[in-house]
Structures are given as C-alpha cells and as structure tokens.
C-alpha cells in the first residue's frame with residue numbers, strides 16, 4: 001500500500017531529520033511510528049501527503065510515486081489528524097466535518113448528510129453539530145477532527161499525536177474508538193506517537209525510531225516485546241513497565257503474549 005523507499009530528508013538549515021528510511025505499510029494496517037522527540041516521525045508522516053518532499057528517495061502509494069501526483073489532489077485523498085484538531089474556529093462542527101467534501105465540489109446537502117454520518121460514527125451527539133469548536137472539549141474536538149478526516153473516505157489516514165493534548169481517561173477512550181474505527185473501516189492508518197504504550201495498544205506494526213530518523217526496530221508489538229533488537233529498544237519498550245498492555249509469560253513451556261484483559265494474544269514460540 002505505502003512504501004518508503006530509501007527516504008532521506010535534509011532540511012535547508014542542514015538538519016538531517018531522516019536518513020535512508022525504508023518501510024512497507026500493508027493495506028488496511030495500522031502502523032505506529034514511535035520515538036522520542038526529534039526522531040523524524042512527523043517528517044516521515046508528511047512525506048506521505050507531500051507536506052514535506054524527501055531530499056532523496058521516494059514514497060509510493062499503491063506503487064505510484066506521490067511526487068507524480070498533484071499535491072492538492074493527493075492531500076484531499078488522505079485524511080490528516082493533528083494534535084490540535086485544526087478545526088476552523090468560525091465554522092460550526094457540521095461544516096468543519098463537511099469541509100473536504102465541499103472542497104471537492106460535493107453539494108452542501110450531500111456533504112452535510114455524510115458529515116452527520118461520520119460525526120455519528122465518531123460519537124459526536126447531534127446537539128453538538130451546530131456548536132463552534134471553542135464550545136467543545138479537547139476530546140470532542142479531536143473526534144470532530146477524525147470525522148472531518150474520514151468524511152471523504154480517504155485511502156489513507158495520517159494521525160500525528162492526535163491524542164497528545166487530552167487527559168489520560170479521554171485518551172484511553174479515543175484510543176479504543178480508533179481501534180474500533182480501524183476494524184470497522186479497514187482504512188490504512190499511519191499513527192505518530194511518542195508513547196510506546198499507545199503504539200502497542202493500537203498498532204499491528206510498530207516502528208521504533210532513534211534520533212536522526214534511524215529505525216531501531218520494526219515489528220508487531222508481540223515480536224518487539226519478545227525480541228527487542230537491542231538495548232535501546234529494550235529500554236524504550238520498558239519491558240517491566242507496570243502499564244504494559246501486553247506482557248509475556250511462560251505457559252506450559254511456551255512463551256505467550258498476554259493481553260491487558262488476561263487473554264492470550266499470541267504464542268511466540270513452542
């Protein structure tokens with residue numbers, strides 16, 4: 001679906017944000033890019049929708065180089081959710097959710113119907129539709145941001161620290177909603193976070209980044225937990241973290257991955 005092919009990004013001031021980054025993101029997966037501040041996560045995400053152009057290398061969607069697609073058309077086919085919801089302050093919730101469809105030339109009635117549908121999907125009650133963004137809580141604003149991104153049925157959804165600014169309880173709720181939406185819609189999602197627990201809770205594929213855009217490890221949460229590539233990953237993953245949603249236990253001579261609710265999420269070896 002999405003392929004990074006030896007992507008390097010050197011900003012004009014000489015900062016090398018990402019070096020020779022390659023990754024395959026399968027159709028319908030949820031991939032989390034996780035790493036500390038400045039490890040190049042946002043840069044990589046923005047290479048997908050051409051908010052950033054790589055200095056060398058390419059990003060392909062379904063085998064086609066995004067550099068060959070007009071940036072505006074490309075961005076309208078890709079949903080983007082940021083930490084601060086980025087909603088238009090002078091537009092009502094319903095109009096914010098309908099923005100991309102209206103930009104695509106869809107008539108107001110059809111766009112609003114679709115906006116109502118996606119607002120409903122993300123759990124925004126009808127009473128909120130006519131409010132302005134300043135009249136929403138942080139969690140509600142993020143939900144509207146997700147609805148806006150989903151309204152145009154994007155082929156890809158990019159999420160950049162979308163729940164970074166909400167409190168832990170709402171954050172857990174929004175994570176659960178994201179999991180549910182991903183299962184329901186099957187959209188390919190690329191999710192940036194600096195929180196390894198969030199990455200493990202959400203993603204099928206986790207990419208752990210080191211400073212300078214170097215990949216420390218790529219794998220499923222279970223693979224990374226079972227076999228951290230090096231000390232950096234082991235420490236980053238905090239194998240003994242009390243918060244860990246997945247943990248590994250020995251059961252009848254096999255190492256199994258146990259999920260938060262106590263059920264067996266996978267068998268690592270026998």
Ligand SMILES: Nc1ncnc2c1ncn2[C@@H]1O[C@H](COP(=O)(O)OP(=O)(O)OP(=O)(O)O)[C@@H](O)[C@H]1O
Pocket residue numbers: 011012013015016017035036037038039040041042043044194
């Ligand atoms: N426009 C820019 N010009 C110069 N340097 C930049 C620019 N944007 C980002 N950088 C630098 O590139 C590096 C990677 O930044 P990036 O925002 O991609 O990292 P990140 O992992 O998303 O960080 P954070 O978690 O703090 O958002 C950092 O050193 C950053 O200072």
